Amino acid sequence: MTDTAAPKTTEPKTTVSVTINGRAVEAKPGQLLIDACEHSGAFVPHFCYHPRMSLVGMCRQCIVEVEDPRGKALVVSCMTPVAEGQVVSTTSEPARRAQEGVLELLLANHPLDCPVCDKGGECPLQDQAFSHGPGESRYVEEKRHYEKPIPISDLVYLDRERCILCDRCTRFASEVAGDPLISFTSRGSNTQVMTFPDEPFSSYFSGNTVQICPVGALTASPYRFKARPWDLEQVETTCTTCSVGCRTVVQSSRDELVRYQGVDIESVNWGWLCDRGRFNFESVNSKNRVGTPLVRKDGSLAETTWASALDAAGRTLRVVINDKGANAVGIIGGARGTNEDAYAWARFADALGITARDAQLGDGLPAEVFALPQATIAETCESSTIVLLAPDLKEELPVLYLRLRDAAEKRKTRIMEFSSRASGLSDYAWKSIRHEPGDQPRVVSEALASPEIAAQLARGSVTVVVGRGNLAESPEFALLAVGAVMKAKPDARVLPVVRRGNVRGAVTAGLVSATDGDTNSILAAVAAGKVECLVLLGADPLVDVPDADLARRAFASVKHVIAVDTFVTESARHAEVFLPAAAYAEKVGTTTNCEGRISDIAQKITTAGTARPDWMIAAELALELGKDLGFGSYAELHDAMTSNIPAFAPAADAKAVRHEGVVAVHPSPVRITAAPKPAAPRLSHHFRLLVSRVLYDRATATAESPSLASLARDAAVHLHPGDAQRLGVPAGADVRIAANGAAVVLPVILDDAVARGVAFVPFNQRGSDIRQVIRHDVPVTDAVVEAV
């Protein structure tokens, strides 16, 4: 069973003595019988009970016999707390009879199509029918029939014949995800799980329902009929799709990834995954992966050997450094790999004297946020107040959204959100305050001055969740707003929420430069001819850097590009040498999530072609240039990293990075130095641009996963209906958005989540590219929007 989680009951004060199957057991007060039984080694069959969701007592499978002073009774153990002196039997004749009876009833209408069911072999119904069932059915009537299976979303199929109506998926959707898009319809034996008419189960978390379904009623299209459970090999690892760092198992069959499943760890994901993280394994298997080194020959990239590719790359670097010095080389990227990969590239840069390096792509946060007093995800959820200065977490860091939503719904945590558009958390926030881009520090300061909010901050601990809420706005505004909160509440802590998987690890490992600035300034130096050679580490500046004009100018002037990547991206097309890198699940290492938690990444499959882990490429390229980085194996590299970088020291012990992982040692706190150029007031007929990410976009791992690629929307601009009316544009009409000497044309979506005067454009969608009008050195983007 994949759902056996740590109990969520609070710390016990005393214990309760009960007898379970003749054994004296000490249980926690308030602990459920089913949980106490399981901890004492007496497994109680069950279907609806799930430790991360509310109790419904619906399947009635977990009946046990309890004797107390009033006599013996059959009770549902998932609904009954332990009581002093209880004598419990999970196997007495009445209990066994009741369990058999319920199982026979559950199987009465079940199709028993196990041979063609994906769940067969890992199915709680199948397993428990064997262990606790009557062995044979006496049901000879016609079984229930439904059309099988029906798609309830782009990713999930529902087979109502197999469904045992345990309410797990429906509870998950409404209680955990906050997307109550599936529900019971009809009644009695016609009861069925169903979506609302014309409204698919388009939740970002739909894959979780497939995982927790105790039968094969819900199946996910990327895995259907791909493998049988007994053919799967699996290893526990950490997801690096975003910086939440959910714990997963990756499963493969015949050396191909076929499925990821969430693993329940207390500190991060509680077993849940977002669909993007769950299903983007398809991109690792993509036919477009490059498994052979490429060098430019007669104007196009041609396959070659590692020896000649490394030789070509080494020669380029040697010539540039000899002619122009190490300052003429810039390294961009490194956030998609492991800590060890980043460390190896940082050592590579150190060895050659390359100071221009940045793991973020002009779309992140100043690295100083990682040096502010830090809060973990759990500490954030336990705070009295969470100040949210972040992008829409449901879109960017979905599982963190689940945790914060849970904190707001089930704990006393109050969320105070400052944003330019209503987010997935707005409905759960205590206060959700809209502001124009660039105005956040002022609005936050004003809010903090209100007695009500000051009293709330004084009530207990405060955590500021800070991220890059707007790619068309300087990140310094958010940092200044953090400073305002920390001035009002000096012991406030910070949870930095950067988007990419291992930004934090890469920065900690040294892929950041204090002197040469960030990716934007590297690209500016390229455009100015000062930097001649770019080394791209899984980075695609032409697509990812918000200032498209800057990236385009840089790539028009750059003399040499060396790309280390899994795919030939837009930027990698400019490379003269392309070195194929090992992808996720093809290499071992550790990763660092947004809270600084270091956990391990496991290898499950062999690499595509002859692709190599990044660190190995760094080490070999250094050798080409006559430098020995000092490690020839992963173990040597890991040891070097954990002994040389204090923050990574806790990861030295291999056991520490498994399962829950270990939180990095934080550097001593720094003071916020942000001083953004003040934004001029917005002219009344202008719109201030809000550009941020939504979950499904044209990012490589999504675009190369067929199941996810189609979920990305077409590019559009979201305007408040009142603003659209003022402009005289109906929904769907095209508007021209002009700013900073450029313009794009986008269709309009009416969206009352957007503040008045703000134009919201989701980043990196199919269609016109809003990045054309963004300039990295303009603090906010004011645009003229007009009908075309």
Place this chain on the structure above:
Amino acid sequence: MSVPTGPRIITSRFDVADGHTYAGYVRTGGYASLRKAVSSMTPQQVHDEVNAAEIQGRGGAGFLAGTKWGFLPADVHPRYLVINGDESEPGTYKDRMLMELDPHQLIEGIVIACYALNAAQAFLYVRGEMALAQERLAQALNDAYANNLVGKNICGGNFSVDVTLTWGAGAYIVGEETALIESLEGERGMPRLKPPFHPAVKGLYMQPTIVNNVETLANVPYIVGKGGSEFKSLGAPTSTGMRMFAVSGHVNKPGVFEVPNGVTTFRMLFEAPEYCGGVRNGGKVKAFIPSVSAMWFFPEHLDMALDKPTVDKAGSMLGAGGFVVMDETTDTVAACWRIVRFFARESCGKCTPCREGTTWLERVLKRMLDGHGRPEDIDLLLEVSESISPGIAWPPRQTTICPLGPSAVSPIASAVRRFRHEFAHYIEHGRPIDGVESPFHAHAASHA
């Protein structure tokens, strides 16, 4: 046959042509008790009278109404009174008559009860199919508001209460009080788990809530007007007051009768000329059902008094007071199937044993009726029943969340135990025993 007599308390206006109107109600003494309560009694004094009356709830469980009112935690507000008018059990139609023929009496009882409970809001939940009752209640409530008998500062005093009418959407299970509360909240009508959701503590919108039956509250004006001890003096000490019973089936005059509680017998009710006037065609009672969800009774039970403890002890229950009489032409298997089918169709589908078990039982019975019974089917019926209600005992134990599942077991247990040969005959011959009328075997009798 001499039968005990008593005043008609709550059916007194059933013969008054305009008894359902405001004018007719007031002319016949209506709203006097409410005026008395709010002008001269404290809420506690009203509660005391209801306690003194020892009136048992008329919804089925027979719990003392005054005691239930006492379960409300002090000083927790808001608190609600919910009136269960979702009467849906086969053969039970006394609440419908009360709502159709004397809606003001119910409203008066509700307002007095709210006064006693210190509740400012009541919800009257009426079964969706009862169009006439809904129409008359709505009119009556409007008239009561217009005459300052509901709403702000009732009768010029300090007491205010609002009564909200809600129509059901056609589900028997919503008669179960926690399912009714779910339905009122706009959710699917599925029962809540007790504990923790005892309505008096955590009921409607998780606030303290009293759920009372229509007939129970219709008695309150009389109790307040005449005094609780006067009410208690009617009927038997163990089952006080007058009580309404609805009789249907093979009697000459089916209908609703208000009789002295606890002293009238089943035989009197079925046979006395002032009540049902005997079994049709001069026949004999084969079996009768004191409550469709409970165990059947047989001729030897006819002289039992309609007294809660007596009937409970005999292994059944009076329930909501709807009796079905079956004469000797009754096809027991068909009757059994008919009742089980009702429960299977009305199962809400929440818990496994009820959802799957009742449907399975219905299918087996139908197969028998269709002539495809197998010798092992009789034991199978009992075995499936055992999975719903371990021990098939009375009062029933249950693997289910609420008592609906065991309700489908009662007719099977009753019929199989008493008339096993009729089931065996169906299995062997594919038709009922000679001499009974079956809806499935129209000419069965002529085979004799």
